[in-house]
Amino acid sequence: MADKALSFSLADFFFNDSPDVLTPPSDYLAWIQHPKIQAAMHFFGQQFLTAPRAEAEVLNASEGAPRKVINMTSYNYLGLSSHPEVIQAAKDALDRYGLGASGAPLLSGTFDLHVEFARRLAEFKQKEDCLLYSSGLGGNVGAMQGLLRKGDVLILDERCHKSLIDGGTLSGAKMLFFSHNDPSSLQAMLEKSKGKRVLIGMEGVYSMDGDLARLPEILELAEHYKAATYLDEAHSTLMFGKNGRGVAEHFGVEERIGVSFGTFSKSFGGVGGFVCSNAAIINYLKGYSSPWNFSCSPSPPVVAGLMKALEIATRDSTLRDKLWANTAYLRKGLLDLKLNLGQSESQVIPIIIGASGEKLMHFAAEIQKRGLFLQPVDFPAVPAESRRFRISVSSQFTKDLMDRALTIIEDVIAKGLRG
Amino acid sequence: MTREQIMDVIKKNIVANIDDIDGATIDPKKSMKDYGANSLDMIEVVSTTMRELKIKVPRSELTDINNIEQLADKFMEYANKENG
Numbered sequence: 317m318a319d320k321a322l323s324f325s326l327a328d329f330f331f332n333d334s335p336d337v338l339t340p341p342s343d344y345l346a347w348i349q350h351p352k353i354q355a356a357m358h359f360f361g362q363q364f365l366t367a368p369r370a371e372a373e374v375l376n377a378s379e380g381a382p383r384k385v386i387n388m389t390s391y392n393y394l395g396l397s398s399h400p401e402v403i404q405a406a407k408d409a410l411d412r413y414g415l416g417a418s419g420a421p422l423l424s425g426t427f428d429l430h431v432e433f434a435r436r437l438a439e440f441k442q443k444e445d446c447l448l449y450s451s452g453l454g455g456n457v458g459a460m461q462g463l464l465r466k467g468d469v470l471i472l473d474e475r476c477h478k479s480l481i482d483g484g485t486l487s488g489a490k491m492l493f494f495s496h497n498d499p500s501s502l503q504a505m506l507e508k509s510k511g512k513r514v515l516i517g518m519e520g521v522y523s524m525d526g527d528l529a530r531l532p533e534i535l536e537l538a539e540h541y542k543a544a545t546y547l548d549e550a551h552s553t554l555m556f557g558k559n560g561r562g563v564a565e566h567f568g569v570e571e572r573i574g575v576s577f578g579t580f581s582k583s584f585g586g587v588g589g590f591v592c593s594n595a596a597i598i599n600y601l602k603g604y605s606s607p608w609n610f611s612c613s614p615s616p617p618v619v620a621g622l623m624k625a626l627e628i629a630t631r632d633s634t635l636r637d638k639l640w641a642n643t644a645y646l647r648k649g650l651l652d653l654k655l656n657l658g659q660s661e662s663q664v665i666p667i668i669i670g671a672s673g674e675k676l677m678h679f680a681a682e683i684q685k686r687g688l689f690l691q692p693v694d695f696p697a698v699p700a701e702s703r704r705f706r707i708s709v710s711s712q713f714t715k716d717l718m719d720r721a722l723t724i725i726e727d728v729i730a731k732g733l734r735g
Numbered sequence: 736m737t738r739e740q741i742m743d744v745i746k747k748n749i750v751a752n753i754d755d756i757d758g759a760t761i762d763p764k765k766s767m768k769d770y771g772a773n774s775l776d777m778i779e780v781v782s783t784t785m786r787e788l789k790i791k792v793p794r795s796e797l798t799d800i801n802n803i804e805q806l807a808d809k810f811m812e813y814a815n816k817e818n819g
Contacts, residue, residue, distance in 0.1 A: 324793045324795075328794050330782065490754065491773050491775065492771075492773055493774055695795070
C-alpha cells in the first residue's frame with residue numbers, strides 16, 4: 317500500500333472491511349496519512365475569509381496564512397451572493413423573521429416568504445407549482461424518493477449528480493445509467509424497461525464537463541417510450557435561455573419537461589433547492605418527500621435574499637450578458653493556449669490535464685502559490701484518464717483579472733503540459 | 736485459492752446483487768452490464784467479492800476490465816500475491 321498510495325482513491329475504501337462499525341477500513345488511515353495523499357488532500361477544505369467574490373481572501377493551506385486570490389472556483393456565477401440588494405433584503409428579513417423558520421413546512425415552518433417565493437419560481441419556470449428545499453442535494457434526493465417506488469425504473473445519464481443517484485437508491489427503483497448524452501444508449505435502456513413506469517433524469521449543464529443535455533433527441537425518445545422526464549438545471553438556471561429560465565428554454569422545450577429542478581447555491585448565490593412540476597404531483601410530493609416534510613423550512617433571511625436574487629437576475633439581462641461575454645473571452649484565451657477544454661459549451665470550463673494525478677497536484681500547488689484559486693478535480697469525481705481543473709466563470713470577472721489568470725495558467729499548466 | 740473458487744464467489748455475488756439472473760447461466764465471457772447491472776451493482780459485486788477473498792485491488796486497476804473472466808484473473812493475481 318505504502319508505495320502504491322496514489323493508485324488508490326476514496327472509491328477503494330467505500331466498503332468498510334473492519335469488523336467494528338466505528339473503525340474505518342484497516343488500511344484507510346495508512347492511506348489517508350501517506351504524505352502524497354496528504355499533499356493532495358490539503359487543497360480541500362481551505363477556508364475563505366471573505367465573500368466568494370472574483371477576488372477573495374483564502375487561508376492558504378500551504379502557507380497557513382491569509383492571501384488574496386483570483387477566485388475561479390466558487391459557483392457564484394452571477395455574483396449574487398454578495399450583491400448589495402440581496403444583502404439588504406436578507407438583513408431586512410433577518411430583522412423581521414429572525415434566523416430560522418423553527419419548524420417543518422406542514423406544521424409551523426411555512427412563512428409568507430416561502431409561499432411567495434415558490435409562487436414566483438413556478439411562474440418563472442412556467443410550471444404549476446413548486447416546492448422549496450433547505451438543501452439542493454435534499455431537493456434531488458427528495459424528489460426521487462417521492463416520485464419513484466420499487467418496481468419503477470430510473471434511467472440517469474451516467475454523469476448525473478450524486479444527489480440523483482442517492483435519491484434513486486432511497487426510492488427502491490431500479491437504476492440504469494445511459495452513456496453520457498448518448499441517445500442510442502438511452503434508447504437501449506428504454507427498450508429494456510418497457511412495461512414499467514420510467515423516469516429519465518439528466519442535467520441541463522453537466523457540472524464537471526460544462527456540456528449541455530441533448531434535450532431535443534432525449535425528449536423525442538422519452539415521448540416515444542412514454543417515459544417521464546426530470547431536468548436538473550442546477551448549473552443553468554438564471555443563465556441559459558433568452559429569459560434566463562435555463563437550458564430547457566434555450567432549446568425551446570420547457571413544456572415538454574416533466575419536472576424542473578434547480579438549486580439556490582449556484583447562480584442564486586444562496587443555499588437550497590427547488591422542484592417545479594404540475595400541481596397534483598407537487599401536492600403528492602409533500603407527503604412523501606422527506607427532505608421537504610421532515611426538514612426545517614429554508615431560513616427566512618436566505619429566502620428573502622434569494623427572492624431578491626431572482627428579481628435582479630430577471631429584470632434585465634445585464635448579469636448573464638456579462639457572464640457570457642466573460643465566458644467567451646476566457647474560453648478564447650484558454651483555446652489559444654491549446655488547452656483541452658473537453659466538450660464545454662457553458663460557463664463551466666474544464667481544463668483537462670489527463671491521467672497523471674501527480675501532475676494535477678503539482679499544477680494545483682503552483683497556480684495556488686501564484687494566487688489563482690483553482691481546485692484540482694481528481695478521480696473518482698471524474699474519470700481517471702481525464703483529471704482536471706474546473707473554472708466557474710463569473711459575471712464579476714474583469715478583463716484584467718482574466719488576463720492575470722490566463723498568464724498563470726499559461727506559465728504553469730500550458731507550459732507544464734508541453735514539457 | 737483456485738480460479739474456480741474465485742469464480743464461484745464472483746458468481747454468487749452477481750446472483751445476490753443483480754435482479755433476475757440464474758447463476759448457472761452466467762457466461763464469464765460477458766460483462767455484468769450484459770446482465771443488466773448498473774455501475775453501483777458492479778461496485779457491490781466487486782467489493783463484496785474482495786471482502787470475501789480478503790484482497791484489495793485498486794479501482795484504478797479495474798477500469799480496463801471488460802468481462803467477468805478478466806475480473807477473476809485480476810482477483811487471482813492478487814489472491815496469489817497476498818497469500819504468497
